[in-house]
Amino acid sequence: VIVDSLTYLGSSLFGHATSAHDVIGRLDEAHVDAAVVCPVKPRGYHLAEANDVVATAARNSDGRLVGFARVDPNLREDAVSELERALSELGLAGLFLHPWEESFRISAPLVDPVIEVAHRHGAPVIVASGYPWVSEALQVGELARRFPDVNFIMTNGGQINISGLGQADAELCLSEHANVFIQTAGVYREDFLENIVETLGANRVLFGSAFPLMDPRLEILRIKWAHVSDEQKAQMLGGNALSLLGLS
């Protein structure tokens, strides 16, 4: 089973737009069975509407799309109530936070109330990670330290730096917090992923394409062509995502 643990659905303020049909088409093209779909930031800035779009797509996907809810912690109690609605009424499976696009520091106390909601629902949290100043790996780690029973999944390997300068922080974060995991989309250097697998275990790494921001046909090769065992590849391609989503 192959699960793409990160795709985006909806019409984004930042210019890209994908429908459920687009996502499923790309899954078929890359021989992927299912995908996590996260809401984009819509032109109207109303994340609740974006959550509705994702929930509808997931409901009508015959189980191929697993929807996550997106909220803006800056909205305080409104974010808490929207997440409660998304997880309870819409049936979404997890929380997606984007500190860069919503402008908040992931380690800031204002994030805690929404994580408490995720905790109550046993929902995993994907954090758009590696963005300077707001979602660096050690900042995600600080949140993970406060919520050891919540699983946090960092996009981009927790590091977006083409000099490799974010790798040490990401490795430190992963080694200190067993409840932190990484996705593979756009990750700088394949040996970073291979090293995480070797030192911390393949269970810490999830295939994610970040479609439509990145290309699933390329992104899946970071796993398929990695210098690790077939069993480890299977874990990263799908087993870990199923486990974190409670589907295995």
Next chain:
Amino acid sequence: LAVIVDAHLHVDEVAALGWRMGADLCIERMNEAEIEVGLIMTITDLPQFNPHALELILEACEAFPGRLFAFARLHPWYGDEAVRLLEHALTDHRTYFRGLKLHPVSTIAHPSGEDTHRLIRKAAELGAPTLFHCGDEPFTTPLAIASAAAACPEATIILGHMGGYFHVDEAIDTAERFPNLVLETSAMPYPGKIAEAVHRLGPERVMYGSDGPVCSPRIEVEKVRLAKLGETAEKRVLCENAERIFGEFT
């Protein structure tokens, strides 16, 4: 082997970073990707840290004749000594050394500095291009390097990583303004941007590199192929532009 030239590979050992990249690993990864020729460089900046870096690179090239060629990676702050080392590499060992590499993240030497321009001009005088690390960090953005392109119009300047993650559009915009800039594709994760760069700049202005051996040369080649450039343009990006800019690999 298919005729592919990888314009960005590393050979070095930096214990402090835990990074070990040997020439044999470069060849292994090149073979996986059916790459015939690779241009290697150190991770450290000569003469800082490793004063024997030229010898290290020479040994690697000599161990794999016809497969490995090189950049001299230098630290501009060393002034006359850096210029002398560059001249030595590009004249006495021209068989192997084909370019100058500058990495302002590790040197903290801004591309607009006169010490940097001296090296770029010396390389150009000797018929060699300059490869810059060009990513998202201060000192390395396309606009920072544009200052060097403007100051040294006679030099061919290659933007390695073509802007990284967030400066790719800026790299293409900047290359439109400065005809002496060439974009190199390594590690930048968007195949569509390679197609856009070829469309806007022409296929002779975009060059394949992997940042291997630890970035997968095989994945990086596939990234270029996913850009669906057409046979003629793809050949230029994967091979012919490197042969034109670095000289024949014999």
